[in-house]
Amino acid sequence: MTALLTADWYPYGSNGYFRKVEIYEMAWQKEVNINNVVIVAARFGGPIAVVRDRTKPDKTVMKKMGKPIIAIYSSAGNLISSFVWNSGQLIHLGWSSTEELLCIQENGEVLIYSIFGKYVHAFRMGQEVEDTKVIEARVFDSSVGTGICVLTGAYRLFLTNTIKDPKVRKLAEIPGVISLPDSWAVICEDRQSFVLLFKATEIYYLSENQVIQKTVNSANEEKGSVITDVAVSSCYEHVAMYNSQDQLWIGSSNLRKNYRLYDMDGSGRPKQLVWCGSEAVVGVWDEHIIIIGRNEDSLSYVYDMPVKLIPEIDCVRVISTYNTEIIQPVPKVILETYRLNSTSPGSYLLEASKQFTKKNHRANEYIHLVKKELFSAINQCIEASSHELNTENQKMLIRAAQFGKTFAEGFTSENFVRMCMTLRILNAVRDPKIGIFLTFPQFVHLTLKNLLDRLILRRHYYLAIKAANYMRMSNEDGSMKILEHWAYYKVSQLEADKEQMAHNIANKLGQASGISYVSIAKKSASYGRIKLAVKLLDYEPKPELQVSMLLSLEKYTEALGKAVQSGNTDLINIVIVNMWKKMPLKDFQLEIRKDSVVYALYKKYCREHKKETLLNVYRQEDDNNEIAAYYIKNAFDAENYSMRTTLLENAKEYYKKAKNEINLVLCEEQKKLILKQKELEDKFKREFLDLPLQETIYRLLLMQENKIAEDLRSMFHVPDRKFWWLRIKSLGELNDFNELDKFSKIKKSPIGYEPFIDICLQHKNKFEANKYIGRIKEENKIKYLVKMSYYMEAIRIAEAQCDISALEYIRANCDTASVIEINSAIARLNKSDS
Amino acid sequence: MSTHLSKGKLNIGLVQERARKELLDLIDKCEGSKVIVWDDGLSGPFGLIAEYTLLKKRDAGKMYLLRPGKLKTPDIENVIFITRPYLRLMNYIAEIIHSEEVSRQKKKWHLFYVPMKSLLCEEYLKNKGVYGSLTIIDQIQACILFPFDNDLMSMELDKAFMEYYVESDPTCLYYIAQAILMLEDLFGSIKRISGKGNAAVQVMKLLNKLEKGTESNPISKYHSNVQIDQLILIDREVDFLSMLATQLTYEGLIDELYGINNCTVKLPIEKFSQEEDLTESSSDNKQLILNSADEVFSEICDKNFFAIGQSLSRRAKQISQQMDERKDGRTLQEMKQFVAKLPQMLSIKKSLANHMTVAEMIKEVTDSEDFAENLKNEQEIILGLVTDKVHPYIEECMARNVDIVKVLRLICMQSVVNCGLKQKVLEQYKRDIVQTYGFKHLLTLINLEKVGLLKVQQGTRSFAVFRKTLKLISENNNFINPKDIHFVHGIYAPLSVRLAQNFVKPNGIRSINDVITSLPGSLFDHSTSQTTTFIHRIMCDKSLRVGGSLSSQNDSAKVVLVFFIGGCTFAEIAALRYLSQQEDLNVEFVIATTKIMNGNSFIKCLMESPS
Known part of the structure; x- marks a missing residue:
């Protein structure tokens, strides 16, 4: 079994192996002949773009259609999409780090397509590029995304570090260049990108503002060899250069270190030269590929068909018409676990596990061997499983780890579980x-x-x-985001029924799972499906998001509806303001009057921020009272009295329409008063304007202009009682107590005589006050006697009336001397009571 | 957390804690030295959330008020605006930022809205070209309610009443619903919502809608323990009289005479003894903090003013007795105990001295003829003795040029009690007001008419009916040991509180339903169980059984949140607190309102001030 595990291993260097593993049998076998096409594949097992190679014209295709077809396949060779290239002259294809296909045209325009062959957007590399035409281009990974560098017909280089927000920079001039450079590559260090360029025997580093000429410390350099091919490792640390002497120079990307100078021994210029991770350089020739170690050794594989190499960070993908293989150095942990005669703990554990499955007692012996290093043995098996590409072998290693765990006390399973899940x-x-x-x-x-x-x-x-x-x-990074994208996709499908789709989406996503329906609606709107967007917004739980989105879609009626529903007046206001700006005035006025709250808020907004429109608003609804009030308000701001009277006249007119009699009269009277006051100001050269009527009369009385005061009184129907008050007050103020006395005798006072006493007392004239004490109402007598400090008299009356509460009142307000008298009076009354 | 806030059955301290956390978290986001620029109306209330020293610790020692024109700030890294979302204020902010654009020293600007962000404001700032200059724009949503005391919260929306009833702007209703949601988040969802009045219905509907929207947030929805049993929403429109009538409780009178803002009253310093340390007072004002942290104040604040003398003298006797104990203290142990009690005794002594001074100052006013005369006439109006004619006392007040606010208060009272005024009477009052105080007050009168405070009499005089059925009037009350809530106004029991009282009784709502139909707006009483919502009309018996069973579930006092939409008075608060103490009702009231007001501030907020 062990032999099988290492069957695809090839010894390499002093202590290592390379392995070549077939990962896919290509599904495209019948469609794609790798000989006739250009293949551009994205890294990380990404998709493969296939385009007919114009340098190898396929006559059948040529005849059928003059335009090339770009087809996008998965890395297993399944067709994802294809489209006819309808734009300008294609120079270069590349993939961005987010798997978008970048198509660079001769005129410097970069068109970006999704893997589904859908045009996403485009940008240009600038006028100078357009004028001088792109002749070569490179797509590279930069620290901020994916960058593009182009070489123009004028042999100038233009570079942008990112396609997301492209800022194209022109690199420094290549010294003395009048023909095409032999080869070039982009290198990124930290945040800087520069181009490594070879021209005849010269080597240059080009950045935006400087050119550095380099020399390479190798013997061949002096012989004037020309570097025709260059490959930079994906970490940008190493570089491999192939020269016309059929040598491969391998060293650091700053060219300071030379790891190796490898003589190709007449294999000729490779068709493709790439790095395999950062361990080795791989070259492709017609019949074979050669792997040249960074430091030592080399290995060659024979192929009987053309292949294309895709460099990856730890291996190289070898794509042919029939299959895809990966070639990589065998990872160290696999090496240690699988190699024959290995003494690593993982190897023992694996063997123990195998024997155990075979029910062989040797399992025990192996476990015994590894007992002391059980933890590292388990970890080694777990780690090895991660690099194992065959699922059966993964199981074998995981089983071994699990077997080891049963003997390992205190081993935490976290890594083990995590690895199983990851696998x-x-x-x-x-x-x-x-x-x-x-x-x-x-x-x-x-x-x-x-x-x-x-x-x-x-x-x-x-x-x-x-x-x-x-x-x-987490839901946020996981299912929620995925569902949202699903919904984005759904809304892009034009054929489905709107209502049904909104419903379907909501059904699947649920109301409360924290999905942003707004972003789905936004997507839908971006496909021009506005109605669906509006429908989708119905499911958005946050009214402020609903409203903002509806506003941006210019769906004012819907926005207003949602704002009103929310009860949030701020939302209603923002809709009103936007509607006002964007809608035809007539429609707007119709719309805002549909809801009373909206209308009220609109009026309030006008009142506070657009006073000039207010009058129109009131007129629209024939709100005569409000129009009148509006004129009254303006009357206060008016500059002169004649404007004021005009405005009051306006107010009157509308109160008349509103049948508001009393306000009409009040306006009329105010108008008359203003005119009168103006007259008085002219006559007396004193301020009268804006004084209330009462104050006006009072001032006149103080000025002893009784005749005019009297005129005003009759003119404005001032009640008798009020006029008496004013008269008494003014006479008190003037200290004219004779006149007061006379006034009291003109006729019976409509307000009684108590105010006369009050005014006298107020002006500290008790003597004058005495005159009126006999004329006040009986029930007020005691109170006024107390006010005038006639306590004895007050007590006498109170006692005569047997009024104990009156006596108590007196007691609370009198001097100490009278208190004794009151107490005895109360005592007397109490006695007579009982 | 301020300790006095957490002494009630509902821990209002949590409201403070959340608001404070939100505020400080936001301030901490602005790194470096900072100043805070306050919206005029907010600097006061925020003192209830985070003391000055707390902000100073956060390197935010300097405070400014947001005013038009340039802001003279020192060289500082961050300027934080804390404002309500009003366009007028946005304009000030834009001006300030613009004026600093030329200066070399670059400041970071931040804007925190209270209680909520506003798209309208943001659009305005964008149009003014300063939106981009603001680094952090956020909201301090928890500051939708300011904690006043262990049973009292206010939203401090001064203009809420005016906005809703005159301008028909329902912004405050949305805020109220949000405030209630926050309380539900803190104290569990409220299972029973009752209320009366149009605004109350609106808030209830909004609440239903918003709760549906937040169902996704399971934490707030399924709070383990339900701490508020019932919510009662009372629309101010239902009861204007209680707002207009003169308050006779101690705290109510302080408010009427001196004005209480954010639990603080400013009094003329010369009345207070000089031994006081002057640090806490500004040059000509003495500031007194009025809340239950002050033991003496807490005992007397809700009592009728004429009854507090007894409490104060008992306290005085007690304290002097305690102070005398030191003479008897013989053993070291006793002396130690005495010393331990000393700080508390001294603070009580100090507070006692303060309140005696305040009481004296108030007594001076209440003993005056004007006050007595005014009260007498006001009570006559409430009793319904003056109905169809121009009240001679009101006329006299105008002739004497008494403050218009006082006159309008009386006229409105007459109108409310009689369900409107005879056309002729109303017209005469209007003319008299205009002639006496000037034509501009026609606009004030128009506002009063819009609100319904002044109107022409129509139909039956329903007030007379529920004056009787709801026992709103009781003369000759015992103020020291009151039997009912009439003591807060002398003879009148606030209608609003009567409603709340009936709402919590098992059969209360049904019993008064017929009586109060004439009051504006509908009456509702909804209960929600865990899973389903029963919306039932109060008329059907089933619902009443639900209500009944809820109350009998446990014997400990129910917590009932009374939310006054459009403001409430200290007298109403005192009446509710009185009811909380009554054992037969078995209810603990917690009060929230848009703003604590009195008759004067109420009328003033409706007065037009032409520019």
């Missing part, structure tokens, strides 16, 4: 139907999250959800 996921995606062949290191590098994204991208929603849930991902 299930890896096996699932490696299935030819899915066709994402990831090695374990690739998976770790890519992360589960990105793997799920790739499943979503391929519309394997079901598997993605299963995987996410199986790996216990």
Whole structure:
């Protein structure tokens, strides 16, 4: 059995092996002849773009259609999509790190397609590129995504580090170049990208603003050899250069170190030269490929058909018409576990487990051997299983680990469980139907999250959800996101019924699972399916999101409806403001009047921020009272009295329409008052304007303009009682007590004589107050006697009336001397009572 | 958490704690030195959530008020605006940010809305071109309610009443619903909601809708213990009279005479003895904090003012006795005990001195002829003695040019008690107001008419009916040991509180249903069980059984949240607290409102002030 495990191993170097494993039998066998096409594959087991190679014209295709067809296959060779290339002259194809196909045209335009052959978007590399035409291009991984570098007909290089937000920079001029460089490659270090370029015997580093000329410390250099091919490792640390002397120079990418100079011995220029991880360089010739170790040795495989190499971070994919293989150095842990005569603990444990399954007693012996290192033995088996590509062998290793665990006290199973889960996921995606062949290191590098994204991208929603849930991902990164993408996909399908689809989506996603219906609606809108978007928004639980989205779709009526439903006035306001801006005025005015709350808020907004429109609003609804009030308000702001009276006249008119008699009269009177006050101001050169009527009369009385005061009183129907109050008050203020006395005698006071006393007392004239004490009402007598400090008199009256509460009132307000008198009076009354 | 807030059956301290956490978390997000610029109306209430020292610790010592024009801030890294979402304020903010654009020192601007973000404001800021200059824009949603005392919360929405009843702007209703949701989040969902009035119905409907929307949040929905048994929503429109009538409780009078804001009253300093340390008072004001943390105040605040003398003198005797104990203290042990009690005794002594001074100041006013005369006439109006004619006292007040607020209060009372005024009477009042106080007050009168405070009499005088059936009037009450809630206004029991009282009784709602149909808005009483919602009309007997069974579930006092939509008075609060103490009702009331008001502030919020 052990022999079988290492059957595909080839010894390599002093202590290592390479293995070559077939991973897929290509489903495209009948459609694709790798001889006639250009193959561009994405890394991490990504999709393969196949395009007819224009340099090898296929006559049949040529005749049928003049345009090339680009077909996209999964890494297992299943057709995903294909489309006819209708745009300009294609120069180069490449894949972005998010598996989008980048098609670089001669005019410098980069068209981006999804794996389903759908056009996503495009950008240009700039006018200068367009003018001078692209002749060569490279797509590369940068620290910020995927970058593109093009070489133009003028032998200038233009580079952008990202296609997401492309900023194209022109690199420094290649010194003295008048013809095509022999070869070039892009290298990224930290955040910087530069181009390594070979021209005749010269080597240059080109960045945006400088050129550095390099020399390579190798003997051949002096002989003036030309470097025709260059390969940079995916980590950008190593570089391999093939020169016209049929030599391969391998060294560090800064060219400071030379690991090896390998003589090809006449194999000639390779058709393709790539790195296999960072361990070795692989070259393709017609009949074979050669693996040249970074430091030592070489290995050659014979192929009887053309192949294409795809470099990966830890291996190289070898694609042919019939199958795909990976070639990689055998991982160390596998080596230690599988190799014959290995003494590593993992190897013993594996053997123990095997013997145990065979029910052989030797199992015990092996366990005994490994007892001391059981933990590392188990871990070795677990780790080895991760690099094992065959599921049966994975099971064997996992079984061995599990077997070991039964003897290992205190071993935590976490890693073990995690690895089992990971292997299930890896096996699932490696299935030819899915066709994402990831090695374990690739998976770790890519992360589960990105793997799920790739499943979503391929519309394997079901598997993605299963995987996410199986790996216990949070809802946010896992099932929720996947469902959302499913919904995005759903809404892009144009044929389905809107109502039904909104319903279906909601059914599947549920109301409360935290799905953002807004983003689904947004997607739907982006496909031009506005009605479906509106339907979908019905399921969005957050009204503020509903409303904002509906506003952006210019669905004002719906937005208003949702805003009103929410009860949140802020939302209603924002809809009103937007409707107002965008809708024809007539429609707007009709719309906002449909709901009373909306209308009220609209009016309030007008009142506070658009005063000038208010009048129109009131007019629209014939709200005469409000129009009148509006004029009144404006009257206060008016600059002069004549404007004021005009505005009041307006107000009057509308109160008349509103049949609001009293307000009409009040406006009329105010108008008259203003005119009168103006008159008074002119006459007396004093301020009268804006004083209330009462104050106006009072001031006139103080000015002893009794005649005018009297005029005003009759003019404005001031009640008698009020006029008496004013008169008394003004006379008190003027200290004219004679006049007060006279006034009291004109006729019977309509307000009694108590105010006369009050005013006298207020102006500290007890003598004058005495005059009126006889004329006040009987029930107020005691109170006023107390006010005037005639306590004895008050007590006398109270006692005569047998009014104990009156006596108590007096007691509470009198001086100490009278208290004794009151007490005895109360005593007397109590006595007579009993 | 302030300890006095957590002494009630419902731990209002949790409200404070949540608000404080939200505030401080947001402030902590702004790294570096900072100043806070407050919306005028918020700086006060926020004192109830986080004391100044707490903010100072967060390097946010400096405070400014948000005013139009430039802001003179020192060189500081962060400027934090904390405001209500009003466009007017956004304008100020835009101006301030614009004015700093030229300065070399780059500041970070932050904007925290209370209680909620506003799209309208954000659009406005965008249009003004300053939206991008704001680093953090967030909301302090928990500050939708400010904790006043262990049974009292206010939203501090000064204009809520005016906005809803005059402008028909229902923003406050949405806020109220949000506030109730927050309380449900803290104290478990409320199973029974009752209420009266149009606004109450609106809030109830909103609550139903919003609760449906938050069902996804299982934490709040299935709170293990239900701490609030019932919610009673009372629309101010149902009972204007209690808002207008003069309050006669101690706290009510302080509010009427001096105005209480955020549990604090400012009093003229000269009345207070000089030995006080002056640190806590500004130059001409003495600030007194009025809440249950003050033992003396808590005992007297809800009593009728004429009854507090006894309490104060008993307290005084007690404290002097305790102080005298030191003379008897012979053993070291006794002395130690005495010293331990000393700080508390001293604080009681100090508070006692303060409240005696305040009481004296109030007594000066209540003893005055004006006050007595006003009260006498007000009570005559409430008793329904003045109905069809212009009240001579009101007329006299106008002739004497008494403050218009006081006059309007009386006129409105007359209108409310008589369910409107005779057309002629109303017209005469209007003319008299305009002639006396100026034409601009026609607009005030229009507002009062819009609200329904002033109206022309129509139909039956229903007030007279429920004055009797609800026992709203009782003369000659014992203020020291009151038998009912009339003491808060002397002779009148607040209608709103009577409603609440009936709402919590097992058969109460049915018994008063016929009586109060004439009050505006419908009456409702809904119970929700764990899974289904029964919305039942109060008329059907089944629902009453549900209500009944709920109350009999446990014998400990039910917690009932009374939410006054459009404001309430200290007198109403005192009346509800009185009812909480009555054993036969077995209810603990917790009160929330949009704003604590009194007759003066109520009328003032409706007065038009033309620019």
